[in-house]
Amino acid sequence: MEKPPATRADxxxxxxxxxxxxxxxxxxxxxxxxxxxxxxxxIPGAHTKNLFLKCKKGTLWxxxxxxxxxxxxxxxHKRLGSRPLSFxxxxxxxxxxxxxxxxxxxxxxxxxxxxxxxxxxDADMMRHEILxxxxxVNTATTSIARDxxxxxxxxxxxxxxxxxxxxxxxxxxxxxxxxxx
Numbered sequence: 188m189e190k191p192p193a194t195r196a197d198x199x200x201x202x203x204x205x206x207x208x209x210x211x212x213x214x215x216x217x218x219x220x221x222x223x224x225x226x227x228x229x230i231p232g233a234h235t236k237n238l239f240l241k242c243k244k245g246t247l248w249x250x251x252x253x254x255x256x257x258x259x260x261x262x263x264h265k266r267l268g269s270r271p272l273s274f275x276x277x278x279x280x281x282x283x284x285x286x287x288x289x290x291x292x293x294x295x296x297x298x299x300x301x302x303x304x305x306x307x308x309d310a311d312m313m314r315h316e317i318l319x320x321x322x323x324v325n326t327a328t329t330s331i332a333r334d335x336x337x338x339x340x341x342x343x344x345x346x347x348x349x350x351x352x353x354x355x356x357x358x359x360x361x362x363x364x365x366x367x368x
Contacts, residue, residue, distance in 0.1 A: 192285025193297045195322045199329075201297060205342055207335035209322075216289070216325050232317030232330050237291040239280050239304075242270040247283060251293050251320075252309035256352040266350065267307070285323070292320040293336060294329070296343040306340060306347040313349055 193201070202209055212230050238250040238258065246269055252258060264272045277288050284291065285298030296306065312318065318336055322329040331339070340347050 192281075193323065195324055195327070198294050198297055198322055201342075202331075202335070202339060205335075205338055207331065207338060209329050209331045209335070211322055211327050211329045213327050230319055230328050230330065232319050233312055233315035234319050235309075235312060237293065237320070239275040239284065239291050240272045241275040241279065242272050244270045246270070247275060247279075247304045248272065248307060249284070249291070249293065249296070249304045250307050250309075251312065252352055253312045253315075256309050256311065258352050263352075267305075267348075290321050290323060290325045292323065293340060294320055294323055296340055296345055297323075299343065299345070302344045304345070306345045308347045308349050310349050310351040311353060 199209070199211070214229075234254045236252055236254045236256070238248075238252075240248040240250060240260070242248070242264060248267065248269070250258060250263075260272045264270060275283075280291065281287060283299055283303050284295035286292065286295045293306065293308075296304065313333055316333055317330050318333055319328050319330050321327065337347070
């Protein structure tokens with residue numbers, strides 16, 4: 188039998204053991220980016236959204252981006268070298284990342300002990316020093332330094348892909364890659 192998913196206390200203990208300083212703020216439950224906007228003045232740093240996606244072949248993706256990033260799923264799968272993408276079912280999310288919908292976070296990689304999920308980080312988000320995510324529950328927000336997030340993700344056995352989601356920047360990036368080869 189698999190062990191139960193990590194708790195918020197387990198997560199904070201793991202971060203501490205890695206020497207990663209975080210700050211956690213309690214708040215009422217928030218399930219969407221819209222609901223979380225009321226917290227902006229109270230929590231400094233970049234605010235984010237997280238998408239748990241699955242391709243038709245079964246590959247799982249965790250997309251971590253700035254809350255206002257425009258993510259076009261009809262194009263994204265091509266950029267990832269994947270089949271078409273759809274949102275992963277709540278049961279699969281719970282099985283793989285150990286969190287319910289509304290609590291998806293890169294911190295949930297602590298529960299992906301079999302490295303089933305491929306992680307994609309928004310390049311624009313990674314320009315910010317401080318990033319904000321739920322600590323496995325949507326009743327709090329934990330602020331972490333960008334470099335600390337990378338240390339944590341790698342400690343969980345994942346090497347994140349960093350990708351530009353802004354369509355104009357992505358088109359320029361792809362054009363440059365094609366012409367510079």
